[in-house]
Amino acid sequence: MTDLTPQKDAALSAIEAADTLDALEAIRLEALGKKGWVSLALKTLGQMSPEERQEAAPAIQAIRAQIADALATRKAELEAAELEKQLASETLDLTLPAAELPRGSVHPVSQVMDELAEIFADLGFAVATGPEIEDDWHNFTALNMDESHPARAMHDTFYFPDKAEDGASILLRTHTSPVQIRSMKVHGAPIRIIAPGRVYRSDSDATHTPMFHQVEGLVVDKGIHLGHLKWTLETFFKAFFEREDITLRLRPSYFPFTEPSVEVDVGYSNEGNRRVVGGHGDAEGHDWMELGGSGMVNRRVLEMAGVDPDEYQGFAFGLGIDRIAMLKYGMNDLRAFFDGDPRWLSHYGFGAVDQPTLSAGVGVAS
Ligand code: DAH
Numbered sequence: 001m002t003d004l005t006p007q008k009d010a011a012l013s014a015i016e017a018a019d020t021l022d023a024l025e026a027i028r029l030e031a032l033g034k035k036g037w038v039s040l041a042l043k044t045l046g047q048m049s050p051e052e053r054q055e056a057a058p059a060i061q062a063i064r065a066q067i068a069d070a071l072a073t074r075k076a077e078l079e080a081a082e083l084e085k086q087l088a089s090e091t092l093d094l095t096l097p098a099a100e101l102p103r104g105s106v107h108p109v110s111q112v113m114d115e116l117a118e119i120f121a122d123l124g125f126a127v128a129t130g131p132e133i134e135d136d137w138h139n140f141t142a143l144n145m146d147e148s149h150p151a152r153a154m155h156d157t158f159y160f161p162d163k164a165e166d167g168a169s170i171l172l173r174t175h176t177s178p179v180q181i182r183s184m185k186v187h188g189a190p191i192r193i194i195a196p197g198r199v200y201r202s203d204s205d206a207t208h209t210p211m212f213h214q215v216e217g218l219v220v221d222k223g224i225h226l227g228h229l230k231w232t233l234e235t236f237f238k239a240f241f242e243r244e245d246i247t248l249r250l251r252p253s254y255f256p257f258t259e260p261s262v263e264v265d266v267g268y269s270n271e272g273n274r275r276v277v278g279g280h281g282d283a284e285g286h287d288w289m290e291l292g293g294s295g296m297v298n299r300r301v302l303e304m305a306g307v308d309p310d311e312y313q314g315f316a317f318g319l320g321i322d323r324i325a326m327l328k329y330g331m332n333d334l335r336a337f338f339d340g341d342p343r344w345l346s347h348y349g350f351g352a353v354d355q356p357t358l359s360a361g362v363g364v365a366s
C-alpha cells in the first residue's frame with residue numbers, strides 16, 4: 001500500500017493556509033470528493049487481501065477523519081472571521097431619526113358612535129347590539145308591520161334568496177329598530193339602551209348610500225311619557241353639538257311601531273353654505289331640519305317583545321348617525337364617508353391616541 005502520509009500532511013497544511021471558504025471547498029473536493037485521493041484509496045481496499053485490508057482500512061479511515069476535522073475547524077474559523085469583518089465594517093447610526101410611519105385615524109362614524117355612547121352612558125343608557133342579517137319577524141312583524149302593512153313595502157329591502165329553517169325571510173336589517181325587540185326579549189323591562197350600527201336599503205344617490213348608520217334609543221319604564229323623550233333628546237343634542245341653544249320641535253308623524261309618533265326637528269341657520277345647528281327654527285334667518293323619528297312605543301310592540309303594556313310605557317327614537325356627523329363636522333357629501341379615500345380620512349379622521357374609544361369596549365349582547 002502506498003504511504004498516504006505526505007499527501008495527508010500537504011492537505012492539512014493547505015487547509016491551515018486556506019484563507020477563503022472557496023479555497024477550503026477546493027481542498028475538500030481534492031481529498032474527500034468522489035474522485036478525491038482519499039476516496040480513491042478507500043476504493044482500493046476491495047482489491048486487497050483480507051490481511052492487507054485489516055491493516056490499511058483503519059489507516060485510511062483515520063486520514064479521512066483527520067482531514068474532515070481539520071476542514072470543519074478551519075471553516076468555523078473562516079466564518080467567524082467573516083462575521084467579525086462584517087460587524088467591523090457596518091456601523092449603525094443610532095442617532096438617525098426613524099423613518100416616519102403612516103398613522104391610521106379613527107373614522108368619523110366610529111368617532112361619533114363613541115361620542116354617542118359616552119353621552120348616553122352619562123344618562124344611564126347601555127349599548128346594545130343586534131345582527132345585521134335579520135329575519136322579517138324582528139325587522140318588520142314585531143315592529144307592528146305585518147305582511148300586508150304598506151310600510152313594509154316602503155323599505156326597499158335587500159332580501160336573501162334563501163329562507164331560514166323556520167321559513168322566515170332573511171334580510172339585511174333596514175333599521176336598528178329590531179334591536180329594541182331583541183333587547184326587550186332578553187332583558188325585559190325596565191330598560192334603557194341605545195343601539196348604534198349599520199343598516200341597509202336598496203338606495204343609492206347623492207344623499208343615499210345602500211349602507212348607512214343609525215342609532216336607536218329605547219327607554220321602557222313605569223310612567224314614561226313624551227316629556228322624557230324630549231328632555232332626553234335635547235340633553236343629548238346639547239352635549240353632542242356642544243351648545244346650549246338647541247331647540248327641538250316634535251312634529252306629529254306616523255310610524256307603525258310608535259303611537260303617538262313624532263318627527264324630531266332641530267333649529268339651524270346657514271353660515272356660508274354650511275348648516276349650523278342652534279337657535280329657534282322660527283327665528284329670523286333660521287329654519288327647522290329633521291334629524292330622526294321617534295314616539296311612544298306602540299303597545300302592540302311591547303306585547304310582542306314580552307313586556308306588559310299596562311304596566312310599562314316607553315319611548316323610542318331613531319337617528320341617522322352619518323347625518324349628525326356631517327352636521328357636527330361640516331362635511332357635505334355622504335358618499336365620501338364610504339369611499340375610504342385616505343386623503344379624506346386624514347383630513348376628517350380623528351387621532352386614535354388622542355381620545356380613548358368606547359366602540360370596542362362597550363357591548364350589551366342582546
Ligand atoms: N326605524 C325608523 C327608520 O328607520 C326610524 C325610527 C322612527 C326609529 C321612530 C324609532 C322610532 O325608534 O320611534 O326610518
